[in-house]
Amino acid sequence: KYARGRPKYPLPPAMPGALPFVGVLHQVLKNYSRRWDFLKSKAEECAKLGGVTHAHFGSELYYVITDPQDALTASNQCLKKHYAFDLAKIWMGDGLVLSSGDIWKRHRKLLSPAFTLPIIHSFLDVFNSQAKKLASSMEPHVGKGLFDPFLKLKLNALETFCVGTLGIEALDDVNFTEKYMESVDDIVTLWISRVVKVWLLSDVVWKLTGLKKKEQELVDTLHTMTNKVLQRKKAALKNKGVEKVIESQTSGIKYRPFLDLLLELSTNGAFTDDEIREETDTIIAAGYDTTSNQITFALLLLGAHPEEQEKVYEELLGVLGPDRDVEKDDINKLVYTNAVIMESLRLFPSIPSLFRTVETDVKLKNYTMPAGSYCVIFPIAASSVDPSWGPEPDKFRPERWLHGDFRNNKEYSAFGLGKRACIGRTYAMISMKVTLAHFLREYRVKADLSNLKLNFDFLMKPISGHDISIESRRI
Numbered sequence: 272k273y274a275r276g277r278p279k280y281p282l283p284p285a286m287p288g289a290l291p292f293v294g295v296l297h298q299v300l301k302n303y304s305r306r307w308d309f310l311k312s313k314a315e316e317c318a319k320l321g322g323v324t325h326a327h328f329g330s331e332l333y334y335v336i337t338d339p340q341d342a343l344t345a346s347n348q349c350l351k352k353h354y355a356f357d358l359a360k361i362w363m364g365d366g367l368v369l370s371s372g373d374i375w376k377r378h379r380k381l382l383s384p385a386f387t388l389p390i391i392h393s394f395l396d397v398f399n400s401q402a403k404k405l406a407s408s409m410e411p412h413v414g415k416g417l418f419d420p421f422l423k424l425k426l427n428a429l430e431t432f433c434v435g436t437l438g439i440e441a442l443d444d445v446n447f448t449e450k451y452m453e454s455v456d457d458i459v460t461l462w463i464s465r466v467v468k469v470w471l472l473s474d475v476v477w478k479l480t481g482l483k484k485k486e487q488e489l490v491d492t493l494h495t496m497t498n499k500v501l502q503r504k505k506a507a508l509k510n511k512g513v514e515k516v517i518e519s520q521t522s523g524i525k526y527r528p529f530l531d532l533l534l535e536l537s538t539n540g541a542f543t544d545d546e547i548r549e550e551t552d553t554i555i556a557a558g559y560d561t562t563s564n565q566i567t568f569a570l571l572l573l574g575a576h577p578e579e580q581e582k583v584y585e586e587l588l589g590v591l592g593p594d595r596d597v598e599k600d601d602i603n604k605l606v607y608t609n610a611v612i613m614e615s616l617r618l619f620p621s622i623p624s625l626f627r628t629v630e631t632d633v634k635l636k637n638y639t640m641p642a643g644s645y646c647v648i649f650p651i652a653a654s655s656v657d658p659s660w661g662p663e664p665d666k667f668r669p670e671r672w673l674h675g676d677f678r679n680n681k682e683y684s685a686f687g688l689g690k691r692a693c694i695g696r697t698y699a700m701i702s703m704k705v706t707l708a709h710f711l712r713e714y715r716v717k718a719d720l721s722n723l724k725l726n727f728d729f730l731m732k733p734i735s736g737h738d739i740s741i742e743s744r745r746i
């Protein structure tokens with residue numbers, strides 16, 4: 272209490288269950304293996320207490336925010352990430368997700384042209400062929416009972432990235448995606464244990480436990496892999512010339528894949544070689560796990576809601592017929608499919624909370640957060656207890672997206688809020704629609720949500736009970 276000093280401004284209600292000295296530290300440790308249930312219950316309690324609460328984590332002051340207007344203010348005013356994200360700098364440096372201040376502003380401006388709608392439309396060939404590849408890889412499971420589709424979905428999303436966004440024409444190392452994915456999973460697990468088991472935050476302890484060495488080995492593996500890709504790409508561009516553009520067959524749009532654009536920026540001197548590697552690692556890491564995770568949630572929800580699944584199927588047949596690829600004019604016609612994805616993002620947001628540092632005093636509607644505190648913004652996690660989402664906010668009802676009049680910004684909040692909102696939102700939405708379009712025309716999915724268990728590292732993930740079964744639609 273002494274270390275915390277007297278609060279500079281009146282505090283919002285305390286988060287229930289906080290103890291005088293440790294704040295909510297004991298709860299965080301106790302709920303280590305159920306981190307998502309814990310955070311969600313805190314978000315719901317916060318919503319019931321008016322949308323802003325406070326808690327101490329040791330001597331640190333945290334504001335928990337669920338109120339939509341305050342969430343937007345905090346997202347826009349507190350652009351610096353929480354210090355826990357600095358752990359990942361050893362891997363992603365000052366890539367877009369981790370950087371702040373002028374570096375973030377400059378990189379965001381330079382990278383935004385790579386994520387516009389015409390560029391994403393030009394990836395449709397890759398999205399369609401990858402979605403068909405995914406659907407046929409599921410064939411051996413038809414009629415064979417429950418299986419876990421998660422790994423295949425993840426590998427497929429990572430491969431889609433490599434081929435489409437990065438523009439790597441051939442992956443000669445067939446284990447590239449597996450190796451990359453395993454190393455990412457291992458390093459994230461290390462960091463989460465370091466943040467939650469606070470004694471590991473000491474560099475000395477981190478080194479003594481041997482975990483620092485393990486971390487460095489994983490980072491080296493990831494850097495070596497990205498550097499290899501970059502060198503190969505550079506050599507190819509040197510031979511063909513930087514001006515080379517690819518023409519998409521589906522959209523007819525000429526485009527320059529993400530890596531080519533980055534390398535072009537480096538020839539202009541806008542990015543150094545290190546910055547290019549950092550941004551490449553960042554975009555891959557931020558993109559493949561999120562989309563495959565979200566597709567898993569959408570399949571589980573549809574598997575547990577056969578009526579809604581039939582409505583998606585009917586829409587897909589109506590717009591695309593039984594076999595046709597998704598073309599750019601189809602995307603806006605898949606209204607119900609879109610609603611299903613949005614509803615899955617609302618109920619199971621892959622990134623449910625934004626952790627930020629308060630650098631200068633920030634005025635919310637009823638409270639002021641002092642510089643030096645932190646905020647945890649839940650743009651959507653309390654929606655299951657929020658009546659403004661319409662009837663039965665805790666239930667899967669895609670219809671709410673067809674005629675909902677939600678408060679401003681809400682429909683996008685699963686992709687973050689304000690200036691730092693997800694740069695890959697359009698990529699994610701279109702690639703998920705294409706994946707579902709091929710998968711659901713091929714198979715009828717069944718799932719049981721009652722055993723679903725989730726956990727939360729940097730993403731909210733299904734850890735058990737997410738098996739599905741599939742039957743062919745073609746018989």
Ligand code: HEM
Nearest residue numbers: 367368557558561562565622625686687691693694695699
């Ligand atoms: C379902 C899929 C996705 C979801 C739910 C999602 C969600 C989010 C959220 C909530 C944020 C804000 C994080 C914060 O403010 O702390 C974010 C940021 C970001 N996302 Fe996504 N994302 C998805 C897919 C993608 C894809 C496909 C890409 C890349 C192609 C991507 C790249 C990024 C990047 C680079 C940032 C950092 C932006 C910045 O700080 O300026 N995301 N995402």
